[in-house]
C-alpha cells in the first residue's frame with residue numbers, strides 16, 4: 001500500500017516531465033535562497049530590488065515559454081506555472097514581476113510583433129536587461145477596458161499617443177511599456193520606449209498590499225511612437241486579452257503557491273504550539289481547517305495542471321482560465337486569512353509571512369480580472385446572457 005502524501009495527494013510531482021521537475025527545483029531553490037531572505041524588508045520598506053529581474057533572467061524564468069531563438073527556454077505551460085508557484089510561495093509581488101515581464105510584455109511582442117521587434121527586444125527582456133510593463137487599465141475603466149480613453153492618431157512616420165494608464169506594475173522602472181490605445185476607435189498595441197518625449201511614469205505610494213512590487217501610472221502627453229513600434233499582428237481587445245490569458249493562467253498556479261506556503265507554515269506552527277496542555281494540532285477544529293485548506297490546494301493545483309496540459313495542445317480556453325484564476329485566487333485568499341487566524345497574534349508579524357500573503361492576495365484576487373468579473377465571464381458562457 002502507498003502512504004498518503006498530505007503535501008501531494010494526487011502525485012502531481014509524478015506527472016511532471018524531467019524538464020519540468022528540473023525547472024521547478026531551480027525555481028524553488030532560487031525563491032527560497034535568494035528571495036525569501038529579502039522579502040520582509042522589501043515589503044516593509046515598499047521597495048523592489050531591480051537586481052531581481054537580472055537574477056530571474058539569468059535563471060531563465062523570464063519568457064520561459066518562448067522559443068530559444070528569442071531568449072526563451074521553450075518551456076511548457078506547466079513549467080511556467082511551476083515557476084509562478086515557487087516564486088509566489090515567497091511573495092505575490094515577485095511573481096507579478098515575473099509574470100508581467102513574461103506574459104504581458106514579452107508575449108505580445110512575440111505573438112503580435114514583427115520579426116524585427118522580436119529580435120530587438122525579446123532576448124534582452126529574457127535576460128532581465130530591459131524591463132517591460134503592460135498598460136491596459138485606466139483610472140476610470142478597470143474592469144471595463146473597452147472604455148479606455150487613451151488615443152493614438154496617425155501622423156507622418158508613426159503615431160501620436162495621448163492619455164494615461166493607472167495601476168501599472170513596474171511602470172516606474174520599465175524601459176518599455178506595451179500601451180493599448182484606440183486608433184480610429186480600434187484598440188492597438190504600441191511599444192513605448194522610456195526615452196520617448198512625453199512618456200512619464202510615477203509610483204503609487206502607500207499600498208497595503210503587494211508592497212514588494214512597484215505599482216505606478218503612465219502619462220502619455222503627445223508621445224510620438226514610430227511606425228516600427230506598432231504591434232502589427234492584432235487589432236481589438238483580443239490583443240490584451242490574449243496576454244491576460246497567459247498571465248491569469250500563471251496566477252492560478254501562483255496563488256496556490258502562496259496558499260501552499262501558508263498551509264505548510266500553519267501545520268508546523270500548530271504542531272509546536274502548546275495550549276491547554278496539548279499541541280494545537282491535536283484539536284478537531286484545527287484538523288478540520290487543515291483538511292479544508294489542503295483539499296482546496298490539491299484541487300486548485302489539479303485544475304491548474306489540467307489547464308496547463310490543455311494550453312500546451314494550443315487549445316483556446318479563456319473561460320476555463322477564468323474558472324481557475326477565480327477559484328484559486330479566492331481560495332488562496334481564504335486560506336491565507338485562515339492561516340493568519342490559526343497563528344494567533346504571532347500571525348500578524350512580518351517574520352511569519354502569513355499575513356503578508358493574505359494582504360497580497362487581496363490584490364491578486366482583484367487584478368487580472370476581479371473575482372466577480374470572472375464569475376460573470378463564466379455566467380455568460382453558461383447562460384449565453386451578458387450580465388456585465
Ligand code: TGC
Pocket residue numbers: 095096097099100134136137142143144145146169236237238239241242244245247318367368369370373377388
Ligand atoms: P468582450 O465583448 O467579451 O470581448 C471583446 C473582444 O475580445 C475578445 N476576447 C478575448 N480574446 C482572447 N482571450 C480572451 N480571454 C478574450 N475575451 C474576450 C472577444 O472575442 C472579442 O473579440 P472581437 O474580435 O469579437 O471584438 O469584451 P467586453 O468589453 O464585454 O469585456 C468583458 C470583460 C469584463 C470580460 C473584460 O473586459 C475583462 O476581462 N475585464 C477585466 C479587465 C482585466 O482583466 N484587466 C487586467 C489588466 S492587466 C493586470 O491586471 C495586470 S496585473 C499583473 C501583475 O502584476 O501580475
Ligand code: FAD
Pocket residue numbers: 100133134135136137139141142143144166167168169170210215363366367368369370371372373387388
Ligand atoms: P473596478 O473595475 O472599479 O471594480 C470594483 C468592484 O466592482 C470589483 O469588486 C468588481 O468585481 C466589481 N465589478 C466590476 N464590474 C462589475 C459588474 N459589471 N457587475 C458587478 N460587479 C462588478 N492593470 C494593468 O493594465 N497593468 C498592470 O500591470 C496592473 N497591475 C496592477 C497592480 C496592482 C497592485 C493593482 C491593484 C492593479 C493592477 N492593475 C493593472 C489593474 C487591475 O487590473 C484592476 O485593478 C482590475 O482590473 C480591477 O479594476 P478596478 O480596480 O478599477 O476595479
